[in-house]
Amino acid sequence: MSATKRVNIFSLSLVRGIVFQILGTLVGIGVVTLIRLLMGLPAWKAEPAGVFGAFLGVLFFLVGAGTIRDWYKMALGEPVSDHHAADPEQPGWAKYFNISYDHKVIGIQYGVTSVVVMLLAGSFALIFRAELARAGLQLIELDMFNTLVGLHGIVMIASILLGVGAMSNYLVPLLIGASDMAFPRLNAFAYWVNVPGALLVVSSLFLGGFDTGWTGYPPLSARAPLGMQMFFLGVYFIGLSSILGSLNLIVTVIRMRAPGMSYFRMPIFVWAAVATSIIGLTATQLIGLSFQMVMFQRLFGMGFFDPAKGGNVILFQHLFWFYSHPAVYVFILPGLGIISELLPVFVRKPLFGYKWIAMSSLGIALVGFFVWAHHMFTAGMEEYLRVPFMYSTLLVAVPTGVKFFSWVGTMWRGRMSFETPMLFTLGAVSIFLLGGLTGPPNATVATDLHLQDSYWIVGHFHATMFGGFVFPWFAAIYYWFPKFTGKMYNEKLGKLHFWLMFPAFYLMSLGQMRVGLLGMRRRIADYDPALGFDNTQTLVTIAGYVIAFSVLLFLFNLVRSIRSGEVAVANPWNSRSPEFQLPSPIPEHNYAEHPFVVVGEPYDYGLADAEYVRFGAASEPAAAD
Amino acid sequence: MTTNVTSEVRASYAYKTATNRLGLWLFLLSDSFVFGGLLVSRFYLLGNTRPHLDQTLGLIVTAMLLVSSFFMNRAETAIAHGDEKTFLRGTLITLVLGVAFLLGVVGVEWRLAPFGPADDVVGAVFYMMTGMHAFHVLTGVIFLGIVYRNGRKGLYSAEKHWQVEAAAVYWHFVDVVWIFFYPALYLIGTVAG
Numbered sequence A: 001m002s003a004t005k006r007v008n009i010f011s012l013s014l015v016r017g018i019v020f021q022i023l024g025t026l027v028g029i030g031v032v033t034l035i036r037l038l039m040g041l042p043a044w045k046a047e048p049a050g051v052f053g054a055f056l057g058v059l060f061f062l063v064g065a066g067t068i069r070d071w072y073k074m075a076l077g078e079p080v081s082d083h084h085a086a087d088p089e090q091p092g093w094a095k096y097f098n099i100s101y102d103h104k105v106i107g108i109q110y111g112v113t114s115v116v117v118m119l120l121a122g123s124f125a126l127i128f129r130a131e132l133a134r135a136g137l138q139l140i141e142l143d144m145f146n147t148l149v150g151l152h153g154i155v156m157i158a159s160i161l162l163g164v165g166a167m168s169n170y171l172v173p174l175l176i177g178a179s180d181m182a183f184p185r186l187n188a189f190a191y192w193v194n195v196p197g198a199l200l201v202v203s204s205l206f207l208g209g210f211d212t213g214w215t216g217y218p219p220l221s222a223r224a225p226l227g228m229q230m231f232f233l234g235v236y237f238i239g240l241s242s243i244l245g246s247l248n249l250i251v252t253v254i255r256m257r258a259p260g261m262s263y264f265r266m267p268i269f270v271w272a273a274v275a276t277s278i279i280g281l282t283a284t285q286l287i288g289l290s291f292q293m294v295m296f297q298r299l300f301g302m303g304f305f306d307p308a309k310g311g312n313v314i315l316f317q318h319l320f321w322f323y324s325h326p327a328v329y330v331f332i333l334p335g336l337g338i339i340s341e342l343l344p345v346f347v348r349k350p351l352f353g354y355k356w357i358a359m360s361s362l363g364i365a366l367v368g369f370f371v372w373a374h375h376m377f378t379a380g381m382e383e384y385l386r387v388p389f390m391y392s393t394l395l396v397a398v399p400t401g402v403k404f405f406s407w408v409g410t411m412w413r414g415r416m417s418f419e420t421p422m423l424f425t426l427g428a429v430s431i432f433l434l435g436g437l438t439g440p441p442n443a444t445v446a447t448d449l450h451l452q453d454s455y456w457i458v459g460h461f462h463a464t465m466f467g468g469f470v471f472p473w474f475a476a477i478y479y480w481f482p483k484f485t486g487k488m489y490n491e492k493l494g495k496l497h498f499w500l501m502f503p504a505f506y507l508m509s510l511g512q513m514r515v516g517l518l519g520m521r522r523r524i525a526d527y528d529p530a531l532g533f534d535n536t537q538t539l540v541t542i543a544g545y546v547i548a549f550s551v552l553l554f555l556f557n558l559v560r561s562i563r564s565g566e567v568a569v570a571n572p573w574n575s576r577s578p579e580f581q582l583p584s585p586i587p588e589h590n591y592a593e594h595p596f597v598v599v600g601e602p603y604d605y606g607l608a609d610a611e612y613v614r615f616g617a618a619s620e621p622a623a624a625d
Numbered sequence B: 001m002t003t004n005v006t007s008e009v010r011a012s013y014a015y016k017t018a019t020n021r022l023g024l025w026l027f028l029l030s031d032s033f034v035f036g037g038l039l040v041s042r043f044y045l046l047g048n049t050r051p052h053l054d055q056t057l058g059l060i061v062t063a064m065l066l067v068s069s070f071f072m073n074r075a076e077t078a079i080a081h082g083d084e085k086t087f088l089r090g091t092l093i094t095l096v097l098g099v100a101f102l103l104g105v106v107g108v109e110w111r112l113a114p115f116g117p118a119d120d121v122v123g124a125v126f127y128m129m130t131g132m133h134a135f136h137v138l139t140g141v142i143f144l145g146i147v148y149r150n151g152r153k154g155l156y157s158a159e160k161h162w163q164v165e166a167a168a169v170y171w172h173f174v175d176v177v178w179i180f181f182y183p184a185l186y187l188i189g190t191v192a193g
């Protein structure tokens, strides 16, 4: 890269999108105000103007960034190009700020956005965790505390969804031997719609915030400040991204596999990604619907959740949790897939029970559709629903147990080595076990009546998220880093990252569970010092800061390695997977110059002469749109 | 199923169309969850009662939508046989019936209904369901407009008419949704009030 290449920042899609979003917001506010004026109403009303402005802002962003240009041409019957090439006039980094149809670029866009958003959500937590370190109020106001708690939750969820998008977009086409996703334009659109959506969610901080937590239950959400509407609208668009991304992924897996790659010869992560996508494609619609209904209640007075008009607040919870429970499987299934994918490589043994793992991912996804009401045992819902939902929830332990059984079977008498990705994989298994074992008490009605809304739940949930997403996510980044960048990360710093984060996480999660059992409520800024857990709270806060520090270390490691790391070899882990047979970094058109056929089983590690992929015999799969 | 496909086949119009078709059907599956959620909400909130609506008008708009699906099917079959004239006429009739349906529901029924969206939960459910459906009809009408324009320019042939197929399938889907919504709003239960 020569330093002489310069970029006009207004040529970047990201910048143009944001400028258009601001413009669209102003136009929307103006239109509503004008209409009200013409109707003889008081011209200025913040809520309708703000909501319509925000909505129009997102649409303007998408147009301004150029996400729909090709579709517009297609609708008019004009030809569009199927092939992507980075603009040679611009420096290499510019393609990440522009619309790209290359799934690898989009995967990196997802990944970097996910990390940026994670830092934001993490810093929200650091602020309110500092407040919770001692009893009494020292740092922030109550409203601010509530908003930060809610934002930490929802922004982390956005970060995880983006991380899941990063893994499935970058990895799945490579793992199945495709040149790209089935619908590259839809892929780009699904990424870019997140950006204005996330901006809206964060803007709620400056529009009065919202005090409902990330679940947005009415009736409170029906009268919270304007920030609530921005939260609903932002999440709505992020959900749209999930739906479209899931659709694209399922079609890609069904239509774009390399010759010889039958369903049971796909790398196991692909199964996890498909199971995730089934949830994302369908259930997401219901959180969208429930949020839309609250928005309309606020805007038009439609009384869905207003008992005075015959509405029912419990309906919101049914619709909301029909998505939001399966959503946790969207968060963890890809991570569990990463564990199954990485373990055999570092144990040098076949994956134990491939078909069982593949089916257990689908099993978790499907059972997940029938468990949502376990969040509502104390909500005043119909009482006869409690026991059936208790049993269906406990049933989830069966396919999850299958996974643990297989992981132990894979590790059994293997020749383990402990590079950073493996450390994070093992950490994930251990932490997810903690998360899994602390689940049944919440699923069981009798115990849940006591545990509901306590800090115990916070501890349990963080264990499932760290075990099911955070640790596998870091494992995946370290593992595939050479394929992304062509450089190796620094192993020492990577290990330090793990050895800081792993014990700190246990301290945090077990501390949260302890204060919960002793009577700490979740989402409350203060507690009675007489409860006697001040010191545990302080430890939890310290642990949180150690985790944050370890993440900074991780970032430092990656940035330094990209700039001046060792040049990576093609296959540093001796993996059998097809993408590791390509040079590092991956060539722009994947396997175009290196076609392969699948001739054996994917995970026959340690077996003599067992071949998985054979190069030089197949043809290049093309994209359709 | 696709494990031994050559790159020439993958680059072909037929293969891409089959891929697009799968995408469209998955989209409809996803969309049907919105309408499913609305139906569940309707029965959860209103139970065995229904809004007070004009039965004659309901019957007329329903008939128009069902008949429009017939003409859309004719249009699609015609272009698949290379009969451009029948295709264009069928598309235009579908489009006109679609607009008439929209006018009937949003223009007339919304005015005739003895309740507004903010009055009580019956109104909320009625306007939400018909509104969401009307929004889909509107997008379908726009889609048909594009297809009609491109059809007049001669962009479709017996072999290549994916846009027509997509518009037709989407239109039938919107029609099928109404087949569930119509009884849920007009027929089932006793009139609330």
Ligand SMILES: [Cu+2]
Residues within 6 Å of the ligand: A324, A325, A371, A372, A374, A375
């Ligand atoms: Cu749950």
